[in-house]
Amino acid sequence: MTATVAAMSAKHGEMNVERNWTEILNGPAFGEAIFDLVRRTACELPEDMETALKRAYDEEAPESTARVVLATFLENMALARKKQAPLCQDTGTPLFFINHPVGLSQRAMRRLCEKAVARATQELFLRHNAVDPVTGVNSGNNVGNGFPGVFFEECDDEAISVALILKGGGSENVGRQYSLPDDALNAGRDLEGIRRVVLDAVRRAEGKGCPPGILGICIGGDRGSAYLHSKHQLLRPLGDVNPDPALAALEELILREANTLGIGPLGLGGKATLLGVKIGALHRLPACYFVTVTYMCWENRRRAIRIEADGSCRFIG
């Protein structure tokens, strides 16, 4: 912070708040909160997911493979919570989404995230998942170039909120990006075109992404921004309604239609192919029209905490 800005802040009585935040970032409580977030995300599914999986179980035919599979999912969920063991052995790429007030050090927050995942790895809440792509060497603590992913957004709120997604490799591999128009799928640059390519993505993912899945979709943007925005969509609760009525209708339509494909839990047949579809939009170039689909497995491991300026913290998701 430059001297001028500091002087201005002081004039507005903001200096104390800043000093508080620096103390909080450097104190043990913040690190402990991030570690708790990692542990809980790895071991306990959020409530909306639990409800959705129970409903899916109820809707499958008695004695069906789908029901046996869903029963195992529910048993695994309960056991993981009880034993505080990771739900899935693939604890994925940790992706942190941090909203913070003005003036905080993003480097300091990134370091705290790295420290938390290293500790969570040591305490067996995360698997060794960070591999150098050139040498093939595993870093052994889930810290490496761009690993974990940490994404920041400055906001007007006076608290810091940290959301975490643990994005497993099986589901990540079946994500896709389409560039419309798509000749083979007869998909034009409109909502119908989007519907066509997204249903294609669900078909191709089959059982490989561990359905019933959740789709995070971005329409527009560039190739890079679109993938990130599609992951932001996964932070939305399953039950929310898109504020854009056109997108809300499209989400509902794709969810309903995908669930008639018969793919079912783990692709072994059944009714539950998707549990949620979340669509966001970014402005695009006139020449480009991307539809980007991020697939999330039945273990939609996402949690969020809110850390107040006084250092207190609570889970908000």
Next chain:
Amino acid sequence: MSRDLTIPITEEQIMELHVGDAVAISGIATTGRDAAHKYLVDRLIEGKKPLPTEDQRIFDELKQIYRGGAIYHSGPILRNDAGKWSIVSSGPTTSIRDEIYEDKVIAAFGLRVIIGKGGMGPRTLAACKTHRAVYVHGIGGAGVTNARAIVEVLDVFKKEFGLPEALWKIRLDRFPGIVTMDAHGRSLHEELGKDFDERLAALLRGGSEG
């Protein structure tokens, strides 16, 4: 009701299995995924002979474990208490990544069971038919319930690949799964895939309802 299979599994037992059968597998097996399969094929099966002593030792031991046995596509999380390893979480990983290797592994080692998730392709299916093996689909994501059926970690090969990628020698006790590719040439994945294609085509023919 699931059928119990104890390693070593005979050719006759494999021939009695058909897609859709639930099975529970017991006995000694190993985990093995991307790096392990590459090593098995590039180094042990197709590598320059004679092999270096350490590789030859691993090759000989794996031949014993795999004869009539199983390989489990999984990258587990393990606990180490005073030098003794145990499994914390270990569900199956996506098998199709090993499609380019699996037929050679089945042929070279005499494996009877491949355990994974998501199914495999025509090369593995053909190898299952020729060499009398089945593909068993585990419950993906269910790391903790699967870990319950891995009762002992006996040894580890190629730990330098990283803990998820190493070959862990494990003892299974009624490890659960469903046969989705059998030794009669049937693949449930292939058959279901045709249904998915037809339903998708119908949806796309119909155009948007909304």
